[in-house]
Each structure stands twice: as C-alpha cells, then as structure tokens.
Amino acid sequence: MINPRTQTGARYHDCTDAVVSRGITEEVRALPFLGELTTETTTLTAGGLSELVLRYTVGSSGIADSGWLKLCFKYYSDWDLQTTDPAGRDYATAELAHRSALGGASAGSLATVRRLRTRYDVKGGERPFQKALLIHLEDGFVRPGDEIVLRLGDRRAGGPGTRVQTFVEEAFTFRMYADILGTSRMGHVGDVGIGIVAAAAERLVVAGPRLVRAGASAPLRAHLEDAWGNVACDTPARLEVAAAEWHSEVALPAQGWAAATLELPEQPVGTYDIRVAAALPDGRQLTEIRTVDVVAELPGERAYFADLHVHSDDTVGTQDSAYNFAYGRWVGGLDVLGYTANDFQITEQAWKDVVALCREVSEDGRFVCLPGVEWCGNSAVGGDHNVIYLGADTQLARSLEWHDSMTSRAPTPEHWPITELYDAYAADPDDYLLMPHLGGRRAILDWHHPELERLIEVHSAWGTGSWFLREAMSRGLRVGVSANSDEHRGRPGSGAPGANIFGGRGGLTGVLAPDLTRPAVGTALRARRTWATTGARAVALLRAGDQWMGDERAWGTEEFSLSYALYGETAWEQVTVFDTEGPLLHRNLHAEQGFSPDLVRIRWGGARHRDRYRWASWTGRITVDGAEILAADPWATMHQEQSVTLEHGRIDWASATFGNDTGVVLRLDQIEDVRIHLQATIAEEARTERFEVSAADLKDGPVRHEMGGAGLHVTVERISGGALPSTLTGELPVRLSGGDSALYLHARQADGHEVWTSPLFFTS
Numbered sequence: 001m002i003n004p005r006t007q008t009g010a011r012y013h014d015c016t017d018a019v020v021s022r023g024i025t026e027e028v029r030a031l032p033f034l035g036e037l038t039t040e041t042t043t044l045t046a047g048g049l050s051e052l053v054l055r056y057t058v059g060s061s062g063i064a065d066s067g068w069l070k071l072c073f074k075y076y077s078d079w080d081l082q083t084t085d086p087a088g089r090d091y092a093t094a095e096l097a098h099r100s101a102l103g104g105a106s107a108g109s110l111a112t113v114r115r116l117r118t119r120y121d122v123k124g125g126e127r128p129f130q131k132a133l134l135i136h137l138e139d140g141f142v143r144p145g146d147e148i149v150l151r152l153g154d155r156r157a158g159g160p161g162t163r164v165q166t167f168v169e170e171a172f173t174f175r176m177y178a179d180i181l182g183t184s185r186m187g188h189v190g191d192v193g194i195g196i197v198a199a200a201a202e203r204l205v206v207a208g209p210r211l212v213r214a215g216a217s218a219p220l221r222a223h224l225e226d227a228w229g230n231v232a233c234d235t236p237a238r239l240e241v242a243a244a245e246w247h248s249e250v251a252l253p254a255q256g257w258a259a260a261t262l263e264l265p266e267q268p269v270g271t272y273d274i275r276v277a278a279a280l281p282d283g284r285q286l287t288e289i290r291t292v293d294v295v296a297e298l299p300g301e302r303a304y305f306a307d308l309h310v311h312s313d314d315t316v317g318t319q320d321s322a323y324n325f326a327y328g329r330w331v332g333g334l335d336v337l338g339y340t341a342n343d344f345q346i347t348e349q350a351w352k353d354v355v356a357l358c359r360e361v362s363e364d365g366r367f368v369c370l371p372g373v374e375w376c377g378n379s380a381v382g383g384d385h386n387v388i389y390l391g392a393d394t395q396l397a398r399s400l401e402w403h404d405s406m407t408s409r410a411p412t413p414e415h416w417p418i419t420e421l422y423d424a425y426a427a428d429p430d431d432y433l434l435m436p437h438l439g440g441r442r443a444i445l446d447w448h449h450p451e452l453e454r455l456i457e458v459h460s461a462w463g464t465g466s467w468f469l470r471e472a473m474s475r476g477l478r479v480g481v482s483a484n485s486d487e488h489r490g491r492p493g494s495g496a497p498g499a500n501i502f503g504g505r506g507g508l509t510g511v512l513a514p515d516l517t518r519p520a521v522g523t524a525l526r527a528r529r530t531w532a533t534t535g536a537r538a539v540a541l542l543r544a545g546d547q548w549m550g551d552e553r554a555w556g557t558e559e560f561s562l563s564y565a566l567y568g569e570t571a572w573e574q575v576t577v578f579d580t581e582g583p584l585l586h587r588n589l590h591a592e593q594g595f596s597p598d599l600v601r602i603r604w605g606g607a608r609h610r611d612r613y614r615w616a617s618w619t620g621r622i623t624v625d626g627a628e629i630l631a632a633d634p635w636a637t638m639h640q641e642q643s644v645t646l647e648h649g650r651i652d653w654a655s656a657t658f659g660n661d662t663g664v665v666l667r668l669d670q671i672e673d674v675r676i677h678l679q680a681t682i683a684e685e686a687r688t689e690r691f692e693v694s695a696a697d698l699k700d701g702p703v704r705h706e707m708g709g710a711g712l713h714v715t716v717e718r719i720s721g722g723a724l725p726s727t728l729t730g731e732l733p734v735r736l737s738g739g740d741s742a743l744y745l746h747a748r749q750a751d752g753h754e755v756w757t758s759p760l761f762f763t764s
Contacts, residue, residue, distance in 0.1 A: 013104050024103045028060045028144050031102075034189045035059030037071075037176040043195040046168050047228040047499075049089075049161040054150040054174065054192065058100070058142050061180040065113070065141045068134065068179035069094075070186060071150060073172070075122065075130035076316055076488040078498040079165035083118040083133075086157035093154045094118050094135045100145030112140030116148065127345075128316040129175045137182075166228040166499050166639075167489040169196040169318050198230035201237075201258065204278045204286040207333030207493065208262075209302040210567045211539045212294050214269050216301035219366075220290070221333035222276055223259035224252070227640060229496020231331050232258040236281060243274040243292075252278075259331045267294045271727070290537075291726060293567055299529070299548070303539045303567075304511040304521070308338030308370070309386055309437070309460060309484035310492040314350040315342040319490035321354050322361075329367045332493020333537075336368045336511060336521055338484070340386050343373040343396060344411070345403040355394045364517045375399050375421050376441065379611070382418025383436065383443035386457075386484075390522030391431030397424035422449040433525050436472075438465045439486050442611045448477055454526045455509075458756055459483035459534050461502035463607055463614055463658030466746060467710060469756060473580040473742060480528025480550045480758030481744075483507025483535075495535030497638045503615055504658040505535035505638070505753075512541075512548060527551070528758045534660070536753035539567040542745055542760060544734070549744070549758040555736055562732040562760070568749050571724035575747040577732065584743075585732070589724050591701075596721030597671060600698070601635060603663030604655075606711035608684060615658045616712060617683040622651040622664070626673035626695075635663045636752025659710065661752060665719070671695050680714050682707065724750055739764050 015021040036057045044050050056069065063069070073079065081092040099110040115138040124132030133150070142148070153162025165172065171193030177186035201224035208220035222239055224232040236254040241247065241262050252258045264274070271293050278286045311317030312324045319327075321339065328337040339358060341351065351373075358369040372388040377399040387397070397415040415421045425432045429451035436443030436453065439462025456479040458469045472479050485492055485506025495506040510531040513524035524530070528550025531540040542549040542564050566572055577585040602622060607614035632646040642655035644664045655662050668674060674695050681688040693703045693716040702717035734743070742759035749755075 011106070028103050031057070031060040031144050032190070033059050033061050034178050034180065034187050035061070037174065037190050037192050039192050039194065041194055043197050044164045045199050046164060046196050046226065046230050047166040047199065048164050050153055050164055051155045051161045052152040054152070056148045056150065056176060056189070058144055058146040058148070059189070060144045061178070062144050063137060063142045063178060063180050064182040065137060065139065066182040067137045067141070068184065068186070069148070070125060070135070070177040071133040072125035072129035072175045072177065073131050074128045074316065076128070076501050077131065077165040077172070078500045078502070079163070080122070080131070080500065081120045081133055081152060081162065083120050086154070087159050089153070089160050090162045091154050091157070091159045092118060092120065092133050092162070093151045095149055096142065096146060097149040098147040100143055100147070102143065102145035105143060111142040111146050113137045113142050114139040125177075163499070165196060167196070167318065167491065168198050168230045169490065172196045198232050199226040199228070201225065201232040201235050201280060201286070202227045204276060204288045205494075206274070206276050206288045206290045207537060208264070208290065209292060210537050210569070211298065211303040212264070212267070212292055213298040213301050214294050214296050215266055217266055218264045218292070218302050219333075220262040220264055220274065221259065221331060222262055223257065223331050224278060224286070229491065229494060231327070234258075237278045240277045240279075241274065243272045257331060261330070264292065269294050269296050291569075293727065299512045300514050300516070304335040304513055304516060305333070305493070305537065306336035306338065306509040306511050306521075307332070307334055307485050307487065307492045307506065308336070308372070308388060308435070308482060308509055309340050309374070309457070310337055310487045311340065311342070314354065315345040317488045317490065321357055324487070324490055324492055325357065325361045325369055327490060328492035329361070332491065334367070334493040335516055336370065337492060338370045338372050338386070338388050340372040340374045340388075342376055343398045344376050344400050346373070347403060351396060362518060366516065368516060368518050368521050370518065370521075374437065374440070375415070377416055377418055377421070379442045379444055381416060382421070382447055384440035385418065385421065385443060386435040386437055387421070387425070388433040388435070388525070389431070390433055390518070390526070391428070393428070393431055397421055418447050422452060425452055430526065433522070435482055437486070438462060438468050440612055445472055445475055445477065450478060453477070453479060454528055455480045455482040455530060457482050457484060458532050459504070459507040459754070460486040461497065461504045461506050462486060462612065463504040464534060464660045464754065465610070466756070467610065470578070470582065473578070473759065476580070478552070478742070478761050480530045481532040481756045482509045482530060483532035484509060499639060499641055500656070503638060503656055504660060507535055508533045508537070510539060530758050532756045534754045536569045536749060536755070538569055538749065538753065538755050540745060540747060540755040540757045541565045542743070542757040544760055547760065549760055552761040552763060554763045557736060557738065559733055559735045562734045562743060564730050564732070564745055564757070566728040566747050566755070568726045568728075569753065571726050571750040572728045573724055573748055573750045575728065575745060578744050578746060580742050590718065590720040593720040593722055593724065595718040598668050599719050599721055600666045600668065600671065600674075600676070600716065601663055601719045602666065602676070602678070602714065602716050603635065603661045604680060604714045605657040605659070605661030606707070606709055606713050607657065607659040608682070608709040608712065610710050614710065615656050616709065617656045618680060619654045619683070620652070620678065620680040622653070623649065623677045624668070625675040625677070627668040627670055629666055630669055631667040633665045635665050636660070637662050676716060678714060678716070680707070682712065736762055736764065
C-alpha cells in the first residue's frame, strides 16, 4: 500500500490572479529589455593606467544558456585588452556579481550560469566598433536584474591596470551587445561614454612656417602638450618669444586648449632662431627653438603645410568635424586641411553639413579647408583613393554604401571598380584631385587616370612607404608626392603617433602656392608643386631654372643645372637623388664630415608587407666584444612604450616600426677592435635572426642585414659626432640621355624624419 504525503502548500505564483500576474509583469518589464550598461567613472587620463569597472544589469529578456555579451569599442583606438595573464597589463574579467530574485524567483530558480568565459578579439565587432571583449555564458542562464561586473585592468591579481587610449576624446564610447537567445544574433544594449583627458603638460611645441618670403609676416602656433602629444588644457602659462629684434609675450588661456598664435612680423632676408619659453603655473619652464629662413624668392608668402587626409566622428574618427578643423588650424598650425570622410559610411546629411562647414571655416590668406572623401574600394578593384573637391561640385561617387543607419544589411556597389570613380569625375578633372592612399586598403597602381591622379601618398599614420613612390615612377606615372595623417584621433597637423594602430607619425604635404586661397592651393596641388614630410616642418625644394618640382619640361641633350634646397627642423644626415629606375646619387653627411671615433648607430625598421596592418613588432639584444659600451641613447623612437635599456653591458630593445627606422646610438670606449653581436626578433613572423658586425666591416660603409618583408632590416653604421647642417643646398649638372625621365629627392634628418620632393619630369 502507498500512503501519499500531504502537500505542504503552493510554492508558485498563481498567475490566474490578475493582480499577481500584473505585478510580476510590471516588475520585470520595468527593466530595459536588453539590459543596461553603466559605470561610475566619468573621466580617465589619456595614456594613464587605471582599473575601469563597468556594470551590466541584465534586462527583462534574461540571457539563455550559451548566450553572449559583447563589449565593443572603436578599432582605431590604441586601447587594448587581454584575458590570459591576470598579473599583466590590460587584464579584463567578467563575473556575475548579483543573482536577482526579480519577479519572485525562488532560490532554486536563480541564475545558473557557472562560467563567464572571456576572450578579446580586435575584430570581434562591426566597424567602427570592432574591438570586442566577448563574454560567453557557459552551463547556465542569467535572469532579469542580475548584475555582471566587467573589470578592465583588473588589479585583484596584482596587475598594473589597463593603459587607457593615448589620445583625448570627449566621450570615449563602450558599446554593449547581447545575444539573449544563444543564436549569435546580437542586439544593441546601449552605450556609456567616458571623457579621456590630457595629462599634465610635458613639452612646448611651436608649429609654423620654415620658409618665409621677404616682406611677409607669418603665424606661429604654440601649444603645450602631454607626453602622448595631446594638447594640454586649463594651463594658464605665459609665453615669451624672442628672435633678433623681435620680442613678444602672450598668455595662454586659463581654460580650454593651452595654445596661442604668435605673429612673426616681416623680417629681412636671413636665418632666424625663434626662442619660445613657457612659464608654467607649477614653476616649470619649457622652451622650444624654431628656425625660420626668410628668402628673397618664393612663389607664395611662405611655404605652406597641408594635411589632406583627416577623419572625424561622422565616420571612424574622433571628435566632430568642427573640433578637428579648429585643432588643425589653431593647434596643429596647418595652412590647408583636407577633410576625407569614408565614402561608404558617411550619410548624405552628414556630408552636406561638413561641406558647408569646410566653406564656413576657410579664410582667404589664413586657412583653406577642402572637402573630400576616401573612396574605399578593396585593393582588388583599385584600393583606397582620396578624392579632394577643389571646385564647386561635391557630388559623392561612393564605392558602396554601408553605414549604421542602413536598413539593408547587404552592401551594394555603386562606383565600383576604380574605373567607375574615374568616369564620375573625368569630364572636369581640374575640379578634383585623386590620391592613391598609403594605408587602408592598399591602392593598386595597375589602373591610373593621369588627369585626375596628380599626387600619391608616401607616408601616413599607417607608416612610411618610399616603395610606393618608386613603384609609381617605375610604372611611368607622372605624380607628385603627398604625406598626410589619415588622422582618426582628433589631432590633424600635430603628428603624434599612437601606441599600436596608427603608430606612424602624421605626415604633412608641403605646398608651393602663390597665395593661400582655395583656387590657388587647388591649382598648386594639381600642378604637383609639393613636397612631403613624415611630420617635420621641413621644406624640400627642387628646380631646374624657372621650373619647379612637379613641372614637365621638354629638354634636349644639352647639359642643365638641377638645384635643390633643404630646410630642416634639425640637421640633415643624408640626401639621395632618384630617377624613375632608382637612386642615382647619394650624399652621406656623416661621412662627409668625418666619423666619430666612438659612435656607432644601430637602426632597425621597415614593414612586414605593403598592405594595411603592416607593422613589425621588434625585440632585440646587442652585445659587444673588444670594447665597452659607455652609453646607449635611443634614436628616433616614437613614444615612451618603445624601450632601449642598457644593463650589465647588454642592450635590450623593443619597438614597432611601420616602414620607418628607429634605433640606438652606442658610445664605445674604442671602435677599432669591436665586434657587435645582434639578435633581432619580429613577433608577428615568429622569426629570430642572429648576426655580427666587426669594425672592419664598417670601414666600407653601413652594413645592412635584410630580413625580408617590405624593407625589414637591421643596419649598423658609423656616424659623426659634430654638427650637421640644418640647411642644405646643392647644384647638380644633368644631361639627359634621351627618352622620358624624372628626377626627385629623398632626404633624412638626423632625428629620423624624412622628406621627398615631387619629381621634375623631363620629356625628350
């Protein structure tokens, strides 16, 4: 016989009772369906270490077992995370901090999830929010009202925290997505914004013209910036300026950017060292010396500087367009700014608004702002090309359209491939300027429109690519040079590199225009009257008689003179003359002056390949036999996370290169018997090479050890110890051998900055 036991009572909510049912419904439905992301942090310091706590409250949806959360932020931030080393920097965790009984859940019905497994993926989200911390619910679900705590830079295991992105942003955005059903279809939960602010001022920067025509005045832009190149704010310092007979004082504002304009008055022909000193509120004094040459002959009032590739937050940049334009003019010290939205992401209304803003902020004689887009076709159909609108027409010829507000999820081609972009503007080529872009989706030079493509980019924040210009010349393209920032960080014209993405300095395009107006600048750009720099305010000029770089000249077999003039921010150490086939003449200023008896420089550089993510992450070790290392000074390093250390007679180094070179200068007690042992590792290639160089090897010049890729190398060389010239001029006799040709210059300053002139083209 069986004796059933008496039921002890109902242990459920009887939802036949409308009051009970409605109360539970209202309690659950009071939460946002997909939940809410919050933080108590309002501001962080750019480049600083921090532990950032974010809290996700699960919405009325709950999340099914095997569901996902995805915390995303913009790919072009240099903030990164990791989930494997609890004691390391940037360690990120997720944990269920509270199991909610919302809706009257019993103890046995609370969230059952056993693990929140985390993984970081730099391309785990959708552009522009591609960097993603992925959080997978394993073995259980979570309920409405549960709280999941995310710690970025979790310090509980002894880690130092997370290094915040190195550039300022009014509202750095974290975006949360939730896969509530475990189907891998994500829904947008919401965003939180955190202000990223500059650290204290570390240096004084003065940006302005290097070359001015006699009888003209010129603006100098001075600002204070932190260690990562952000303009300092709310720092009421006082500036004193002195040059020859000119003295001036100006106060930096107590609020806002610590920046000011100094108007250099008319000066007679000569060279002027302008000393600017800033007295800071904390008692420190920062100084900067800028050299300006005043010359009798120049096409315009000064040698103008442009950044023709700048993004803002209407596509993938930082800060809005008004902020970027103001920064470029008043802090970056630009004469010309070219705005270039990603063509497939900008909406019609945003494009209309930014074109109007470009017109509004332009001021003849002071500042020219040109609207443009980046045509974003894949490399297979042409690759990224900048389109600058020089005339009245600003009609978009998109590659395709694919932005957040689209109703369709499938991209549809519009002006695709590159030939359709050419067709869109070929009828009136003088109104446009097309530039194959160095960076992004690599521009392919199999296709070319000579009337539209007048310049080619040789440097951007993606890195340095002399090879791009050499390829163009070898193919017979008659293009001039440009270098720009491809600025995504709200700092056009300032050039500060990031810690990983956009690790190159922002470049500058020099322009020889008769005046600073939109028509004159547009004509000069199309005429290829340009030079390019890796961010230095250096000037490089090339001419033959009355014809400047960029010009085409019919010439016979008679000899003529080619003249060049280089005006550097610092000393010049080498200059090379190229034709369409490669180098013709090389000057090593160290060798011309005479090598130091105790200095050796080791530099490494290049890129792994020619496509977008080309950087090489280097580590290395240097030891010597037969000599003692007295000092090891870093050379051309990009920022403070690149290291060179000397300890126990051994040098260890770590840095990334993006086509550029960086290195170390060794001071030895003697050189004659030295043997230098080198070990170099490139992390992405998992390759280590070891070799050695002796003093005897160096007698015949630099020793270059090739490591493949796009110019990967380690070079050992003697250098001089004396002062090299910061102004360099020369005359070269030239005799053409028949047929079409071209000549251009490449030069490098002693601090690693590079310049290129546009070619002079010769037709037989």
